Amino acid sequence: MISHSLIRKLEELPDAPGVYLFKNAAGEIIYIGKALSLRNRVRQYFQSHRPEEKVSFLVQEVEDLELVVVDSEKEAWLLESSLIHKYQPKYNTNLKDDKQYPFLRLTNEPFPRLSLVRRVEPDGSRYFGPYIPSQAARMTLNLAQKLFRICWCKEKPGSRSRPCLDYYIKRCLGVCALLTSQEIYAEAVRRCTLLLEGKQDDLLRSLHEQMTKAAADERFEEAVKIRDIISNLEAARERQKMIKPQLLDQDVFGCYREAGTALILVFNRRRGIVVDRREFITAAPDEVSSEEFLSEIVLQYFDNVPIPPKILVPFALPDSIEEILSEKAGRKVHVVNPSRGEGKHLVDLLSRNARQRFETRRASEPLQEKLLVAVQQALSLQAPPTRIEGFDISHLGGTGTVASLVVFEKGFAEKREYRRYHVKTVKGVDDFRSIREVVFRRYKRVLQENLKRPDLILIDGGKGQLSAAEDALQEVGLSGIPLAAIAKREEEIFVKGLADVVRLPADSPVRQLLQRVRDEAHRFAVAFQRKTREAGLRKKRPH
16 A cells, blocks of 8 residues: 555656655665656556565565756766665665686785786775686786785785795795895786786886896896896787687676566676686565666676676666776777677677576475475574574694684575684683673674674584573673584584474485585684684794
8 A cells, every 4th residue: 555645756857857766664775776757767667566466575565766867867876876885775776796816906005016906995905806717816826926926925024033934935025034125026016916907018118127227237137137037928928819819808698587586697708718607696676677677787797897898788788887897997998789790609608597497496486485384393493594693713732723603694604704712711621701801892793783684593512512602692681592513423403492403314305405504614724723723823933
C-alpha cells in the first residue's frame, strides 16, 4: 500500500534528468537509480499490476522517495555511480569477489621502500597499479629491485652494522647499514619511478646520457653498471613485444540475468591473450533494462581497475558511458557492442558461459540452503547459520602467538573478510586466554562499527575454548550469538547451551562443513604464524 506522502511526491515528479533514491520505513536507502525523465521512469515502478503478477520486493519496501535533478544524462550517470558507491543499497548491483589486484607502493621516506600491497592507504606513499594480472606486479617489483636495488624490507636506515642478505645478492643498496648516500639512493628511486610510470623511453634516454657522461669522465665502472641496466631494460621490452603487439588491450563482458538476479563474467585480454577472469553475481531488478543495468555494472567495475582502450559489451550502451570512461582514463576509450567477427564471438561466448554458471549456481543453492538447515537442526540453533565466523590460535612453543578469523557465507569462503590478529595480552601457551582476547577484540569492533554479525561463531577447540569465547561475548554484550567449538581428535562438537556433545558420522555434510571452516581457520592462522616467525628471524640475523 503506497503512503499518501509518496503518492503526492509521485504526482509532483519533474520531467527532467536526475537521480532517485528509494527509502524504506526505517529511512534507509534501498535503491538508487537514474533517469532521463524522472517523471516517466519513477512512475513505472508504481503502475498497477495485473492480478496474476507479483509486486516486486523492491516496490513493497519503498516508503519514501528523494530526488536530485541534474542537467544531463552524463551527470545523472556520474551522480548515480557516486551515490551507489557511498551508500551500497541492497537492491543495487554490488560487484564483490575475493580478488584484489595488487599495487606497488613507494613510501615517502628519506630512503623510500618499494613493496607489493593489496590496499591503497592515505599514508603519503605513491601507489602504482593495480596490476592485471597479479603476476605483473611481482615481475615489475623483481625487475625494479634487480635494476635499481631499491630496498623493500622494514629495517631502519643505519640499524645494522652489517648489511642484510639482499645487499650481498645485489637486490639492495645497503640502506640498513648506510652503505649508500641519500643522493645516490634518490637517483635510483627517480629511475625506478620512471619504470613504474611506464616511461621506459624517457628512462632509457636518461640512462644513455648518464652512461656517455660517465665514460667521458673515465668513470668506467659506473658506465658498465648503467650499460647493464640498459641491456636488461631493453631485453624486458623485447620480451613484451613478442606477444601479439598488434592487438589492443581489451576487457570483454558477458551477462545473463533472470528473476531479479544476474551473473556477469569479465575477461581481461592483454596483447590478445586472456590473462584473467572475474565473476560476479548481483541483484538485477526487473524494472531496470539490460542496457541500464550493464551500464551501471561497467561504471562500477572500472571504479577500481585500469580502463583498457577497448571494452566489448553484449548490449549497446549510452554514449555517455564511453565519455565518462574516457575522462577517467585520460584518453579515448571505445565501448563497443560488436555485431560480427571475433568480438561478437567473444561476447556471445562469455554470455553463454554466464548463463551456464548462473544455472549451475541456481542448482546448487537449494542444496546449500538444505545444508544450512541441517546445521541448524544438528546444533539446535534458532535459524540457519547463513554467516559463520571461525577462529583459531597458532603459536610456536608459546611464542609469536597469532589468531585467525575466517568467514563463510552460505557455505562458501568469503576471503575478503578474513582477518589476522597478533595476540597482545597473553604470554606463553594459553589458548583459552588467547581465544578470549581475540573474540573480545573482534566483536567489540563489530559493535562499534555496526558490522555484520554472524549467525554462528565456530572455535577450533573444546570446552575450554568454548567457555573462553562465551566469556568474551558476554563481556562485549553479544552473548546472544550462537557459539560452538569443534575438537580435532574426536571431532566432537560443543555447543553453547547444550549439555550433550554433538557427534556426527564422518560422512555427514554438516560435520564436513564445520570441519571445512575449522580447517580453513587453522590454515590461515598457521600461515600467518609462519610469516611472523620468518620476519622475526630476519631481524635476529647478526648485524
